[in-house]
Amino acid sequence: MAAKSKKASEGSQVLREAIAKLMEGRDLSREESRLVMREIMEKKATDAQISAYLVALRMKGETVDEVTGSAEAFAHTGQMEIQDANVVDICGTGGDNLHTFNISTTAAFVAAGAGVTVAKHGHRSVSSRCGSADLLQALGVNINVPRERVKECLNTIGIGFFFDPKFHKAWHYALGPRQEIGARTIFNIMGPLTNPARIRRQVIGVYDPTLMPLIARVMKELGAKHVMVVHGSDGLDEITITGPTRTFELFDGEIKEYEINPEDYQLSISDLQYIQSHSCNENVRYLQRVLDGEHGPARDVVLLNAGAAIKVSGKAKDLQGGIRMAVESIESGAAKEKVQKLIELSNRH
Numbered sequence: 001m002a003a004k005s006k007k008a009s010e011g012s013q014v015l016r017e018a019i020a021k022l023m024e025g026r027d028l029s030r031e032e033s034r035l036v037m038r039e040i041m042e043k044k045a046t047d048a049q050i051s052a053y054l055v056a057l058r059m060k061g062e063t064v065d066e067v068t069g070s071a072e073a074f075a076h077t078g079q080m081e082i083q084d085a086n087v088v089d090i091c092g093t094g095g096d097n098l099h100t101f102n103i104s105t106t107a108a109f110v111a112a113g114a115g116v117t118v119a120k121h122g123h124r125s126v127s128s129r130c131g132s133a134d135l136l137q138a139l140g141v142n143i144n145v146p147r148e149r150v151k152e153c154l155n156t157i158g159i160g161f162f163f164d165p166k167f168h169k170a171w172h173y174a175l176g177p178r179q180e181i182g183a184r185t186i187f188n189i190m191g192p193l194t195n196p197a198r199i200r201r202q203v204i205g206v207y208d209p210t211l212m213p214l215i216a217r218v219m220k221e222l223g224a225k226h227v228m229v230v231h232g233s234d235g236l237d238e239i240t241i242t243g244p245t246r247t248f249e250l251f252d253g254e255i256k257e258y259e260i261n262p263e264d265y266q267l268s269i270s271d272l273q274y275i276q277s278h279s280c281n282e283n284v285r286y287l288q289r290v291l292d293g294e295h296g297p298a299r300d301v302v303l304l305n306a307g308a309a310i311k312v313s314g315k316a317k318d319l320q321g322g323i324r325m326a327v328e329s330i331e332s333g334a335a336k337e338k339v340q341k342l343i344e345l346s347n348r349h
Contacts, residue, residue, distance in 0.1 A: 011044075011045055011046040011048070011049045012039045012044045012045040012046075012049060014035050014036055014039045014044075015036060015039055015040075015044075015045045015049040015050075015052075015053055016049070018032060018036045018053060019049065019052050019053050019056055022053070022056035022057055022059075022060050023056050025060055027060070027063050027065065027066065028057075028063075028065070028066050028069070029065060029069070030065040030066075030068055030069035030072070031069060032069065033065065033066040033067075033068075033069030033070045033073075034069040034070065034072050034073045035073075036053065036070070037069070037070045037073035037074070038073050040173055040174060041073060041074075041173070043173055045173075047176055047177050050173070050174050050177040051177040051180065051181060054174070054177065054178070054181060054185040054186060054187070055181065055183075055185075057185070057186055058183065058184065058185055058186070062186055062189060062211075062214065063214075064214055064217045064218055064221065066186070067186065067189055067190065067193070067214065067215075067218045068218050068221045068222065070186060070190055071190055071193040071194055071218065071222060072222075074190075074194040080147060080150075080151055080196055080197060080198075081198065082117065082119065082151070082154050082155065082197050082198070083117075083154075083155045084117035084154075084155075084158075085200075086116075086117065086201055086313050086314050087117040087118070087119050087154065087197050087198075087199060087201070088111065088116050088117065088118055088119070088199070088201045088202060088203070088309050088312060088313045089118065089119050089120060089121065089192065089195045089197070089199045089201075089202045089203075090104045090107055090108050090111065090118065090120070090202070090203040090305060090306075090308070090309040091104050091120070091121070091122060091132070091191065091192050091202075091203075091204065091205070092104055092192075092204070092205030092206070092207070092237035092238055093184075093188040093189055093191060093192060093204070093205065093206050093207055093211070093237050094131070094184075094188050094191070094207065094237065095184035095188045095207040095208075095237070096207040096235050096236055096237045097207075098234070098235060098236055098272065098276070099276050099277060099278065100236065100238070100272070100275045100276055100277065100301075101130075101275060101276070101277040101282070101283045101286035101287070101298065102130060102131075102132055102135045102277075102283050102286075102287065103238045103275070103301055103302060103305055104120075104132070104203075104205065104238060104305060105120065105122075105132045105135050105136065105287070106286065106287045106290055106291070106302050107302050107305035107306035107309060107326075108120045108159065108306075108309070109159065109287075109291065109335045109336075109338045109339050110290075110291075110302055110303075110306035110326050110329045110330060110335040111306045111309040111310050111313070111326070111329070112157075112158045112159040112329075112335070112338045113329030113330070113332070113334030113335030113336075113337065113338050114306070114310050114315065114325040114326060114328065114329040114334070114335075115158070115315060115325075116158070116309060116310055116313040116315055117154060117158045117159070117313075118158065118159045118160075118309070119154055119159075119160055119162065119195055119196075119197035119199060120132060120159065120160070120161045120162070121161065121162035121163075121191075121194075121195050121196065121197075122161075122162075122163075122191070130277065130279065130280040130283045132161070133161075133163055134280050134283075135280060135283050135284065135287070136161055136342075138280045138281065138283070138284050139284060139287070139339065139343065140343045140347070141161065141342055141343050141346050141347075142346040142347045143161055143163040143346070144163060145346050147196075149345070149346065150162055152345065153342060153345050153346065154197065156345070157338065157341040157342060157345060158338065159338050159341075159342055160197075160342070161342070161346075162195065162196050162197070174187060184207065184208075188207070189206075189211060189214075189215065192204040192215075193215075193218060193219070193222065199224075200223065200224050200225040200226075201224070201225055201226045201227070201312045201313055201314070202219070202224065202226075202227045202228075202312060203227075203228045203230065203239075203305065203308045203309050203312060204219075204227060204228070204229045204230070205229075205230050205231065205232075205236070205237035205238040205239070205305075206229060206230070206231050206237050207231075207235065207237045208231070209231045209246055212229050212231055212246065212248045213248060213255075215229050215248075216229050216248040216249075216250050216255045217255070219250055220250055220253065220255065224250055225251075225252075226249075226250065226251050226312040226314070227249070227250040227251075227312065228247055228248075228249050228250075228308050228311075228312055229247065229248040229249075229250075230245050230246070230247050230248075230260070230308070231245065231246050232244075232245045232246075233245065233246070234272055236272075238301065238305055239260055239301070239304040239305050239308060240262075240272075240301065241262045241267060241268070241269065241270045241275070241297055241300050241301045241304065242269065242270060242271065242272050243261075243269065244259040244260065244261050245259065245260040245261075245304075246259060247259065247260055260304070260319065262300065262304065265303075265304070265307075265319065265320060265323055267300040267303065267304065268297075268300065270297035270300065270301075271297075274296065274297040274298070275297050275298055275301055286298050287339075290302050290330070291330060291335050291336040291339065292336070293330055293331060299330070302326070303323050303326045303327060304319075304323065306322070306323075306326035306329070307319050307320075307321075307322030307323035307324075307325070307326045308322060309322070310322035310325050310326060
Protein backbone atom coordinates (compact mmCIF):
# COMPACT_ATOMS: atom_id res chain seq x y z
CA MET A 1 0.00 0.00 0.00
CA ALA A 2 2.83 2.36 0.95
CA ALA A 3 4.64 1.55 -2.29
CA LYS A 4 1.51 2.37 -4.28
CA SER A 5 1.12 5.74 -2.53
CA LYS A 6 4.78 6.53 -3.16
CA LYS A 7 4.41 5.75 -6.85
CA ALA A 8 1.25 7.85 -7.14
CA SER A 9 2.95 10.78 -5.41
CA GLU A 10 5.83 10.69 -7.88
CA GLY A 11 3.52 11.27 -10.81
CA SER A 12 4.48 11.07 -14.47
CA GLN A 13 7.91 11.96 -15.85
CA VAL A 14 6.29 12.44 -19.26
CA LEU A 15 3.98 15.11 -17.79
CA ARG A 16 6.87 16.68 -15.92
CA GLU A 17 8.89 17.13 -19.10
CA ALA A 18 5.90 18.37 -21.10
CA ILE A 19 5.00 20.98 -18.46
CA ALA A 20 8.59 22.26 -18.38
CA LYS A 21 8.63 22.58 -22.17
CA LEU A 22 5.29 24.41 -22.27
CA MET A 23 6.37 26.81 -19.53
CA GLU A 24 9.29 27.78 -21.76
CA GLY A 25 6.78 28.61 -24.49
CA ARG A 26 7.78 25.68 -26.70
CA ASP A 27 5.32 23.54 -28.66
CA LEU A 28 4.90 19.82 -28.12
CA SER A 29 5.12 17.44 -31.07
CA ARG A 30 2.17 15.31 -32.16
CA GLU A 31 3.81 12.24 -30.58
CA GLU A 32 4.62 14.05 -27.32
CA SER A 33 1.01 15.22 -27.04
CA ARG A 34 -0.24 11.70 -27.69
CA LEU A 35 2.05 10.32 -24.96
CA VAL A 36 0.90 12.93 -22.43
CA MET A 37 -2.75 12.07 -23.02
CA ARG A 38 -1.97 8.35 -22.73
CA GLU A 39 -0.36 9.01 -19.34
CA ILE A 40 -3.49 10.82 -18.19
CA MET A 41 -5.70 8.04 -19.54
CA GLU A 42 -3.66 5.39 -17.73
CA LYS A 43 -3.85 7.33 -14.44
CA LYS A 44 -0.10 7.83 -14.27
CA ALA A 45 -0.36 11.60 -13.72
CA THR A 46 -1.31 13.32 -10.48
CA ASP A 47 -4.13 15.88 -10.30
CA ALA A 48 -1.54 18.61 -9.78
CA GLN A 49 0.31 17.56 -12.94
CA ILE A 50 -2.90 17.42 -14.97
CA SER A 51 -3.86 20.91 -13.76
CA ALA A 52 -0.41 22.33 -14.48
CA TYR A 53 -0.36 20.77 -17.94
CA LEU A 54 -3.82 22.05 -18.88
CA VAL A 55 -3.06 25.59 -17.70
CA ALA A 56 0.41 25.74 -19.30
CA LEU A 57 -0.94 24.47 -22.62
CA ARG A 58 -3.83 26.93 -22.57
CA MET A 59 -1.55 29.88 -21.77
CA LYS A 60 0.84 28.98 -24.59
CA GLY A 61 -1.96 28.24 -27.04
CA GLU A 62 -2.71 24.84 -28.55
CA THR A 63 -1.26 23.89 -31.96
CA VAL A 64 -2.68 21.57 -34.65
CA ASP A 65 -0.11 18.90 -33.74
CA GLU A 66 -0.88 19.15 -30.02
CA VAL A 67 -4.62 18.78 -30.50
CA THR A 68 -4.29 16.09 -33.19
CA GLY A 69 -1.88 14.03 -31.08
CA SER A 70 -4.10 14.36 -28.02
CA ALA A 71 -7.15 13.23 -30.00
CA GLU A 72 -5.23 10.30 -31.49
CA ALA A 73 -4.58 8.97 -27.99
CA PHE A 74 -8.29 8.13 -27.87
CA ALA A 75 -8.33 6.41 -31.27
CA HIS A 76 -8.07 2.87 -29.94
CA THR A 77 -10.03 3.25 -26.73
CA GLY A 78 -13.72 2.50 -26.60
CA GLN A 79 -14.38 3.05 -30.32
CA MET A 80 -17.06 1.06 -32.11
CA GLU A 81 -18.37 0.50 -35.61
CA ILE A 82 -21.89 1.75 -36.36
CA GLN A 83 -24.04 0.37 -39.20
CA ASP A 84 -24.61 3.83 -40.70
CA ALA A 85 -21.29 5.02 -42.13
CA ASN A 86 -22.68 8.57 -42.28
CA VAL A 87 -23.31 8.83 -38.54
CA VAL A 88 -23.14 12.45 -37.34
CA ASP A 89 -22.30 14.27 -34.12
CA ILE A 90 -23.42 17.79 -33.31
CA CYS A 91 -21.82 19.46 -30.32
CA GLY A 92 -20.12 22.54 -29.00
CA THR A 93 -16.82 22.81 -27.21
CA GLY A 94 -18.58 24.55 -24.35
CA GLY A 95 -16.94 27.38 -22.50
CA ASP A 96 -18.81 30.27 -24.15
CA ASN A 97 -20.33 31.24 -20.76
CA LEU A 98 -23.50 32.52 -22.45
CA HIS A 99 -25.80 30.11 -20.59
CA THR A 100 -28.03 29.17 -23.51
CA PHE A 101 -30.23 26.09 -23.36
CA ASN A 102 -28.82 22.83 -24.78
CA ILE A 103 -29.20 23.75 -28.43
CA SER A 104 -27.05 20.97 -29.89
CA THR A 105 -28.73 18.25 -27.82
CA THR A 106 -32.18 19.44 -28.89
CA ALA A 107 -30.97 19.70 -32.50
CA ALA A 108 -29.63 16.14 -32.26
CA PHE A 109 -33.15 14.79 -31.68
CA VAL A 110 -34.48 16.89 -34.56
CA ALA A 111 -31.77 15.60 -36.92
CA ALA A 112 -32.46 12.04 -35.76
CA GLY A 113 -36.15 12.58 -36.49
CA ALA A 114 -35.13 13.53 -40.03
CA GLY A 115 -33.44 10.16 -40.51
CA VAL A 116 -29.88 11.08 -39.56
CA THR A 117 -28.04 8.67 -37.26
CA VAL A 118 -26.73 10.87 -34.43
CA ALA A 119 -24.04 9.71 -32.03
CA LYS A 120 -24.17 12.38 -29.34
CA HIS A 121 -21.46 12.37 -26.74
CA GLY A 122 -20.67 14.62 -23.85
CA HIS A 123 -20.30 15.02 -20.14
CA ARG A 124 -21.72 16.75 -17.13
CA SER A 125 -21.54 20.50 -16.82
CA VAL A 126 -18.04 21.90 -16.38
CA SER A 127 -18.31 25.53 -17.52
CA SER A 128 -22.09 25.72 -18.10
CA ARG A 129 -25.15 25.26 -15.91
CA CYS A 130 -26.33 22.08 -17.60
CA GLY A 131 -24.24 19.78 -19.79
CA SER A 132 -25.68 17.38 -22.34
CA ALA A 133 -25.42 14.50 -19.86
CA ASP A 134 -27.27 16.54 -17.21
CA LEU A 135 -30.08 17.37 -19.64
CA LEU A 136 -30.52 13.81 -20.90
CA GLN A 137 -30.58 12.47 -17.36
CA ALA A 138 -33.19 15.08 -16.41
CA LEU A 139 -35.29 13.87 -19.36
CA GLY A 140 -35.11 10.32 -18.03
CA VAL A 141 -32.44 8.90 -20.33
CA ASN A 142 -30.13 6.39 -18.65
CA ILE A 143 -26.66 7.71 -19.52
CA ASN A 144 -24.76 5.00 -17.61
CA VAL A 145 -25.43 2.20 -20.07
CA PRO A 146 -22.84 -0.27 -21.42
CA ARG A 147 -21.34 0.29 -24.85
CA GLU A 148 -23.44 -2.48 -26.44
CA ARG A 149 -26.64 -0.71 -25.38
CA VAL A 150 -25.43 2.58 -26.90
CA LYS A 151 -24.62 0.69 -30.09
CA GLU A 152 -28.10 -0.84 -30.05
CA CYS A 153 -29.67 2.61 -29.63
CA LEU A 154 -27.72 3.93 -32.61
CA ASN A 155 -28.45 0.96 -34.86
CA THR A 156 -32.15 0.60 -34.01
CA ILE A 157 -33.52 4.06 -33.21
CA GLY A 158 -30.87 6.25 -34.85
CA ILE A 159 -29.65 8.14 -31.80
CA GLY A 160 -27.44 7.25 -28.86
CA PHE A 161 -25.43 8.97 -26.16
CA PHE A 162 -21.85 8.27 -25.12
CA PHE A 163 -21.19 9.53 -21.59
CA ASP A 164 -17.53 10.56 -21.89
CA PRO A 165 -16.26 9.57 -18.41
CA LYS A 166 -17.63 6.07 -19.04
CA PHE A 167 -16.08 5.63 -22.47
CA HIS A 168 -12.91 7.71 -22.11
CA LYS A 169 -11.11 7.32 -18.81
CA ALA A 170 -9.07 10.46 -19.40
CA TRP A 171 -12.25 12.52 -19.02
CA HIS A 172 -12.90 10.88 -15.67
CA TYR A 173 -9.36 11.34 -14.38
CA ALA A 174 -9.19 14.96 -15.56
CA LEU A 175 -12.67 15.98 -14.39
CA GLY A 176 -11.58 17.05 -10.88
CA PRO A 177 -8.71 19.26 -12.11
CA ARG A 178 -10.91 20.73 -14.86
CA GLN A 179 -13.68 21.64 -12.45
CA GLU A 180 -11.20 23.17 -10.00
CA ILE A 181 -9.54 25.21 -12.76
CA GLY A 182 -12.96 26.37 -13.96
CA ALA A 183 -11.51 27.69 -17.22
CA ARG A 184 -11.49 26.39 -20.78
CA THR A 185 -8.82 23.79 -21.55
CA ILE A 186 -7.77 21.47 -24.37
CA PHE A 187 -10.48 19.09 -23.16
CA ASN A 188 -13.08 21.59 -24.38
CA ILE A 189 -11.42 21.53 -27.80
CA MET A 190 -10.98 17.76 -27.84
CA GLY A 191 -14.49 16.84 -26.76
CA PRO A 192 -15.92 16.96 -30.29
CA LEU A 193 -12.86 15.18 -31.72
CA THR A 194 -13.05 11.99 -29.68
CA ASN A 195 -16.48 10.51 -30.34
CA PRO A 196 -16.32 6.71 -29.88
CA ALA A 197 -18.47 6.15 -33.00
CA ARG A 198 -15.61 7.01 -35.41
CA ILE A 199 -17.38 10.18 -36.52
CA ARG A 200 -16.39 11.61 -39.92
CA ARG A 201 -19.32 14.02 -40.31
CA GLN A 202 -19.90 16.67 -37.70
CA VAL A 203 -21.09 20.12 -36.68
CA ILE A 204 -18.67 21.58 -34.14
CA GLY A 205 -19.40 24.82 -32.31
CA VAL A 206 -16.43 26.64 -30.79
CA TYR A 207 -16.27 29.36 -28.13
CA ASP A 208 -13.21 31.10 -29.57
CA PRO A 209 -13.05 32.13 -33.25
CA THR A 210 -9.26 31.75 -33.28
CA LEU A 211 -9.78 28.01 -32.77
CA MET A 212 -11.84 27.61 -35.95
CA PRO A 213 -9.04 27.10 -38.49
CA LEU A 214 -7.18 24.95 -35.96
CA ILE A 215 -10.11 22.58 -35.42
CA ALA A 216 -10.89 22.42 -39.15
CA ARG A 217 -7.26 21.48 -39.86
CA VAL A 218 -7.22 18.94 -37.02
CA MET A 219 -10.39 17.31 -38.38
CA LYS A 220 -8.75 17.10 -41.80
CA GLU A 221 -5.69 15.43 -40.22
CA LEU A 222 -8.00 12.96 -38.47
CA GLY A 223 -9.64 11.98 -41.77
CA ALA A 224 -13.03 13.71 -41.48
CA LYS A 225 -15.29 13.85 -44.57
CA HIS A 226 -17.73 16.72 -43.98
CA VAL A 227 -17.47 19.08 -41.02
CA MET A 228 -18.84 22.52 -40.22
CA VAL A 229 -16.95 24.44 -37.52
CA VAL A 230 -19.12 27.33 -36.35
CA HIS A 231 -18.87 30.37 -34.06
CA GLY A 232 -21.63 32.92 -33.54
CA SER A 233 -20.89 36.64 -33.71
CA ASP A 234 -22.24 36.83 -30.13
CA GLY A 235 -19.64 34.29 -28.97
CA LEU A 236 -22.03 31.33 -29.06
CA ASP A 237 -20.50 27.91 -29.72
CA GLU A 238 -23.42 27.07 -32.02
CA ILE A 239 -24.99 28.62 -35.12
CA THR A 240 -26.65 31.67 -33.57
CA ILE A 241 -29.81 33.65 -34.30
CA THR A 242 -28.58 36.96 -32.90
CA GLY A 243 -26.53 37.72 -36.01
CA PRO A 244 -24.12 36.05 -38.43
CA THR A 245 -22.21 32.87 -37.68
CA ARG A 246 -18.68 32.45 -38.96
CA THR A 247 -18.21 29.01 -40.52
CA PHE A 248 -15.26 26.90 -41.60
CA GLU A 249 -16.52 24.00 -43.71
CA LEU A 250 -14.35 20.97 -44.49
CA PHE A 251 -15.63 18.95 -47.45
CA ASP A 252 -13.73 16.61 -49.77
CA GLY A 253 -10.42 17.63 -48.20
CA GLU A 254 -10.95 21.37 -48.79
CA ILE A 255 -11.70 24.04 -46.19
CA LYS A 256 -13.73 27.12 -47.06
CA GLU A 257 -14.82 30.03 -44.86
CA TYR A 258 -18.14 31.89 -45.02
CA GLU A 259 -20.97 33.34 -42.90
CA ILE A 260 -24.42 31.97 -42.09
CA ASN A 261 -27.11 34.63 -41.67
CA PRO A 262 -30.48 33.59 -40.17
CA GLU A 263 -32.41 36.02 -42.38
CA ASP A 264 -31.12 34.23 -45.49
CA TYR A 265 -33.20 31.26 -44.31
CA GLN A 266 -36.35 33.24 -43.43
CA LEU A 267 -35.51 33.14 -39.71
CA SER A 268 -35.72 36.32 -37.61
CA ILE A 269 -32.78 37.90 -35.81
CA SER A 270 -33.43 37.57 -32.08
CA ASP A 271 -31.92 38.66 -28.77
CA LEU A 272 -29.74 36.20 -26.84
CA GLN A 273 -31.95 36.42 -23.74
CA TYR A 274 -34.67 34.44 -25.52
CA ILE A 275 -32.48 31.34 -25.75
CA GLN A 276 -30.80 31.58 -22.34
CA SER A 277 -31.48 29.19 -19.49
CA HIS A 278 -30.75 29.23 -15.77
CA SER A 279 -31.22 25.58 -14.78
CA CYS A 280 -31.50 22.04 -16.11
CA ASN A 281 -35.24 22.08 -15.50
CA GLU A 282 -35.53 25.16 -17.69
CA ASN A 283 -33.43 23.40 -20.35
CA VAL A 284 -35.87 20.48 -20.29
CA ARG A 285 -38.76 22.90 -20.81
CA TYR A 286 -36.98 24.53 -23.76
CA LEU A 287 -36.48 21.14 -25.42
CA GLN A 288 -40.06 20.07 -24.80
CA ARG A 289 -41.52 23.32 -26.15
CA VAL A 290 -39.40 23.16 -29.31
CA LEU A 291 -40.26 19.52 -29.99
CA ASP A 292 -43.94 20.23 -29.25
CA GLY A 293 -43.86 22.67 -32.16
CA GLU A 294 -43.79 26.03 -30.36
CA HIS A 295 -42.53 28.78 -32.65
CA GLY A 296 -39.98 31.39 -31.61
CA PRO A 297 -36.24 32.02 -31.22
CA ALA A 298 -35.55 28.65 -29.53
CA ARG A 299 -37.11 26.77 -32.44
CA ASP A 300 -35.26 28.92 -34.98
CA VAL A 301 -31.83 28.33 -33.45
CA VAL A 302 -32.53 24.59 -33.26
CA LEU A 303 -33.60 24.56 -36.92
CA LEU A 304 -30.34 26.19 -37.98
CA ASN A 305 -28.20 23.71 -36.06
CA ALA A 306 -30.24 20.62 -36.91
CA GLY A 307 -30.26 21.75 -40.54
CA ALA A 308 -26.48 21.89 -40.51
CA ALA A 309 -26.29 18.36 -39.06
CA ILE A 310 -28.65 17.09 -41.76
CA LYS A 311 -26.51 18.81 -44.40
CA VAL A 312 -23.20 17.25 -43.27
CA SER A 313 -24.89 13.84 -43.08
CA GLY A 314 -25.45 14.04 -46.82
CA LYS A 315 -29.25 13.81 -46.56
CA ALA A 316 -29.65 17.44 -47.68
CA LYS A 317 -27.57 19.11 -50.36
CA ASP A 318 -27.50 22.47 -48.58
CA LEU A 319 -28.47 24.20 -45.33
CA GLN A 320 -31.84 25.33 -46.69
CA GLY A 321 -32.74 21.73 -47.48
CA GLY A 322 -31.55 20.65 -44.05
CA ILE A 323 -33.76 23.26 -42.37
CA ARG A 324 -36.79 22.07 -44.37
CA MET A 325 -36.17 18.51 -43.18
CA ALA A 326 -35.73 19.76 -39.60
CA VAL A 327 -39.11 21.52 -39.76
CA GLU A 328 -40.74 18.30 -40.96
CA SER A 329 -39.03 16.33 -38.17
CA ILE A 330 -40.61 18.60 -35.56
CA GLU A 331 -44.03 19.01 -37.17
CA SER A 332 -44.47 15.29 -37.83
CA GLY A 333 -43.63 14.44 -34.22
CA ALA A 334 -40.63 12.34 -35.31
CA ALA A 335 -38.14 14.32 -33.20
CA LYS A 336 -40.27 14.00 -30.08
CA GLU A 337 -40.67 10.27 -30.73
CA LYS A 338 -36.87 9.87 -30.78
CA VAL A 339 -36.69 11.27 -27.24
CA GLN A 340 -39.24 8.75 -25.98
CA LYS A 341 -37.57 5.84 -27.76
CA LEU A 342 -34.16 6.76 -26.33
CA ILE A 343 -35.60 6.97 -22.81
CA GLU A 344 -37.27 3.57 -23.21
CA LEU A 345 -34.35 1.70 -24.78
CA SER A 346 -31.71 3.17 -22.47
CA ASN A 347 -33.73 2.06 -19.43
CA ARG A 348 -34.64 -1.40 -20.71
CA HIS A 349 -33.37 -4.21 -18.47
